[in-house]
Amino acid sequence: xxxxxxxxxxxxxxxxxxxxxxxxxxxxxxxxxxxxxxxxxxxxxxxxxxxxxxxxxxxxxxxxxxxxxxxxxxxxxxxxxxxxxxxxxxxxxxxxxxxxxxxxxxxxxxxxxxxxxxxxxxxxxxxxxxxxxxxxxxxxxxxxxxxxxxxxxxxxxxxxxxxxxxxxxxxxxxxxxxxxxxxxxxxxxxxxxxxxxxxxxxxxxxxxxxxxxxxxxxxxxxxxxxxxxxxxxxxxxxxxxxxxxxxxxxxxxxxxxxxx
Amino acid sequence: xxxxxxxxxxxxxxxxxxxxxxxxxxxxxxxxxxxxxxxxxxxxxxxxxxxxxxxxxxxxxxxxxxxxxxxxxxxxxxxxxxxxxxxxxxxxxxxxxxxxxxxxxxxxxxxxxxxxxxxxxxxxxxxxxxxxxxxxxxxxxxxxxxxxxxxxxxxxxxxxxxxxxxxxxxxxxxxxxxxxxxxxxxxxxxxxxxxxxxxxxxxxxxxxxxxxxxxxxxxxxxxxx
Amino acid sequence: xxxxxxxxxxxxxxxxxxxxxxxxxxxxxxxxxxxxxxxxxxxxxxxxxxxxxxxxxxxxxxxxxxxxxxxxxxxxxxxxxxxxxxxxxxxxxxxxxxxxxxxxxxxxxxxxxxxxxxxxxxxxxxxxxxxxxxxxxxxxxxxxxxxxxxxxxxxxxxxxxxxxxxxxxxxxxxxxxxxxxxxxxxxxxxxxxxxxxxxxxxxxxxxxxxxxxxxxxxxxxxxx
Numbered sequence: 001x002x003x004x005x006x007x008x009x010x011x012x013x014x015x016x017x018x019x020x021x022x023x024x025x026x027x028x029x030x031x032x033x034x035x036x037x038x039x040x041x042x043x044x045x046x047x048x049x050x051x052x053x054x055x056x057x058x059x060x061x062x063x064x065x066x067x068x069x070x071x072x073x074x075x076x077x078x079x080x081x082x083x084x085x086x087x088x089x090x091x092x093x094x095x096x097x098x099x100x101x102x103x104x105x106x107x108x109x110x111x112x113x114x115x116x117x118x119x120x121x122x123x124x125x126x127x128x129x130x131x132x133x134x135x136x137x138x139x140x141x142x143x144x145x146x147x148x149x150x151x152x153x154x155x156x157x158x159x160x161x162x163x164x165x166x167x168x169x170x171x172x173x174x175x176x177x178x179x180x181x182x183x184x185x186x187x188x189x190x191x192x193x194x195x196x197x198x199x200x201x202x203x204x205x206x207x208x209x210x211x212x213x214x215x216x217x218x219x220x221x222x223x224x225x226x227x228x229x230x231x232x233x234x235x236x237x238x239x240x241x242x243x244x245x246x247x248x249x250x251x252x253x254x255x256x257x258x259x260x
Numbered sequence: 261x262x263x264x265x266x267x268x269x270x271x272x273x274x275x276x277x278x279x280x281x282x283x284x285x286x287x288x289x290x291x292x293x294x295x296x297x298x299x300x301x302x303x304x305x306x307x308x309x310x311x312x313x314x315x316x317x318x319x320x321x322x323x324x325x326x327x328x329x330x331x332x333x334x335x336x337x338x339x340x341x342x343x344x345x346x347x348x349x350x351x352x353x354x355x356x357x358x359x360x361x362x363x364x365x366x367x368x369x370x371x372x373x374x375x376x377x378x379x380x381x382x383x384x385x386x387x388x389x390x391x392x393x394x395x396x397x398x399x400x401x402x403x404x405x406x407x408x409x410x411x412x413x414x415x416x417x418x419x420x421x422x423x424x425x426x427x428x429x430x431x432x433x434x435x436x437x438x439x440x441x442x443x444x445x446x447x448x449x450x451x452x453x454x455x456x457x458x459x460x461x462x463x464x465x466x467x468x469x470x471x472x473x474x475x476x477x478x479x480x481x482x483x484x485x
Numbered sequence: 486x487x488x489x490x491x492x493x494x495x496x497x498x499x500x501x502x503x504x505x506x507x508x509x510x511x512x513x514x515x516x517x518x519x520x521x522x523x524x525x526x527x528x529x530x531x532x533x534x535x536x537x538x539x540x541x542x543x544x545x546x547x548x549x550x551x552x553x554x555x556x557x558x559x560x561x562x563x564x565x566x567x568x569x570x571x572x573x574x575x576x577x578x579x580x581x582x583x584x585x586x587x588x589x590x591x592x593x594x595x596x597x598x599x600x601x602x603x604x605x606x607x608x609x610x611x612x613x614x615x616x617x618x619x620x621x622x623x624x625x626x627x628x629x630x631x632x633x634x635x636x637x638x639x640x641x642x643x644x645x646x647x648x649x650x651x652x653x654x655x656x657x658x659x660x661x662x663x664x665x666x667x668x669x670x671x672x673x674x675x676x677x678x679x680x681x682x683x684x685x686x687x688x689x690x691x692x693x694x695x696x697x698x699x700x701x702x703x704x705x706x707x708x709x
Contacts, residue, residue, distance in 0.1 A: 159686060167558065168562040168682060170565060171562040174690070181535075182533075182534055183528070183529075183535075186524075186528055188528045188689045188692050189531040214697075221693065223567055226558075226561035226564075235690050346505075347705075349504045349505030351504055354505075358504075359500035361500055361501060365579065
């Protein structure tokens with residue numbers, strides 16, 4: 001970690017590796033400043049990590065990042081202990097939060113953090129990039145809540161890019177809040193919904209048998225992407241309802257046969 | 261009207277008489293006319309009459325549903341892969357006259373997927389008396405009116421009645437019930453159309469669609485000559 | 486460049502299939518999110534700054550020579566809804582037909598050969614603009630304007646909205662259309678150096694979700 005005149009810079013790192021006994025070890029588990037990582041009890045062959053620190057940040061000017069790398073055959077699940085709240089900082093300028101996830105062949109990463117909440121006056125740019133090898137698997141959830149209860153939202157923009165076998169299958173950007181391009185809260189984009197989320201699933205078998213598009217309620221859809229991946233996309237009145245929709249969609253996907 | 265050359269590559273433009281591979285494409289006949297005049301019933305009857313002699317497909321242009329396509333499917337006049345529905349964005353005449361690209365694609369896809377075809381019938385969504393097919397889309401067009409729509413329609417004329425290659429006055433069996441004068445309709449139509457043919461038909465009669473089917477056969481013979 | 490060629494390409498009557506698509510307006514009208522001129526304007530504004538910006542950037546990039554295959558893949562990644570990917574390819578194929586008849590060129594023939602079932606419409610639009618002697622700025626303006634004009638026209642039919650009001654909405658959005666086109670041109674220049682991945686990826690969740698809802702309707706006026 002370093003504190004610069006602009007704010008705090010911190011980058012946490014995780015490397016997951018097969019331990020040779022059918023499990024997954026974590027040869028690298030580096031916390032950094034406010035980004036604290038804890039290993040928790042895994043289930044079976046999977047290593048579990050909880051991100052505990054980032055609740056009070058990032059503030060304006062901060063640059064946070066997390067790198068997670070699952071090496072060949074490793075199984076890694078990353079969660080967070082609480083929601084991350086973007087807050088206005090002392091220093092001017094936006095805060096940045098970059099997440100990079102690498103999934104090697106036959107490895108699997110479940111990236112399931114709690115929501116990101118954009119507090120009034122905050123200005124945060126989130127960038128999430130996942131790079132999955134051709135036979136890797138990924139579940140990645142991203143939830144954004146615009147403002148704490150009854151509060152107007154800060155400025156939040158996020159970009160999510162997922163690459164599978166070197167090919168980009170998803171590249172999505174969303175900008176909301178004061179100063180965002182016009183119409184972000186209008187009938188084409190969010191229409192007053194205060195929570196928006198996505199769940200990306202990468203599974204090699206989707207190449208041959210893509211999911212069948214389906215809707216869950218009024219404001220959630222499950223769609224096959226152009227590649228071995230599927231996306232659940234949802235908007236909701238609040239974070240709770242958003243999570244419910246995403247959970248329902250994930251359960252439906254796992255129930256199968258979604259592909260007829 | 262048919263250009264005697266082809267453009268290279270897939271998706272050649274408009275009314276080329278030959279497909280990209282050099283083979284002759286199917287004859288395309290459009291059926292237009294007002295709502296409820298019996299276009300879909302005539303298409304269904306034509307399919308039944310011709311399907312054993314020729315390789316056929318149908319493109320429908322529904323206004324806001326797939327009902328015409330569904331009707332043809334339900335009646336099983338052709339296997340489902342030979343029926344294709346084009347959506348027209350609330351403007352059926354646009355799709356057959358001003359912007360024919362979706363219909364051309366539907367026709368070409370049918371030829372690619374179930375071809376070779378001899379004949380594609382393109383049915384318009386029910387529209388008004390001015391709706392005609394572009395010559396970039398069809399080689400000949402049939403305009404279908406019915407006696408119940410009023411026996412003054414032939415006299416009033418309009419592009420469909422006046423210029424269609426064949427005018428069909430449908431549901432002649434209803435004429436006595438709706439007070440339409442068939443003789444007058446035929447005479448008015450002849451006056452409007454000069455030498456262009458007119459068929460008066462009742463699909464409920466024994467003769468059914470036979471006259472229209474014969475006309476289509478003649479068109480096919482001329483197309484492949 | 487020929488300003489008149491731009492008018493031909495941007496004309497709503499250019500026979501490239503756009504009339505059968507509502508740009509998501511049909512679903513938004515049914516869901517009660519578009520009820521009149523004010524909400525139409527807000528809808529169009531949101532569309533312009535999201536999918537409109539992406540389309541304009543793709544079109545500008547194609548017009549200045551970024552490889553179309555790369556742009557088409559970038560368009561796929563920016564269009565999660567399979568319904569919208571299909572609609573974009575259909576419209577691309579229809580535009581291709583019109584463009585080849587209007588401004589024949591080897592580049593259009595090559596693109597048609599590469600994508601017999603259609604490349605994404607903005608990519609075709611950019612190559613068509615090139616063939617018409619137009620530049621990236623023209624292609625971007627055309628795509629940005631199309632991103633709102635189709636929805637406005639459709640809403641006139643769907644709500645029987647006063648056509649003067651709908652046209653006034655488009656006129657009020659004109660400065661923002663110009664701005665989006667400028668951003669797109671800048672992005673296209675970036676893509677020439679860094680590849681198509683550098684292009685904007687702005688998304689509109691309700692357009693994506695709504696497109697899937699619309700595709701499931703038994704009765705609808707518009708194809709998308």
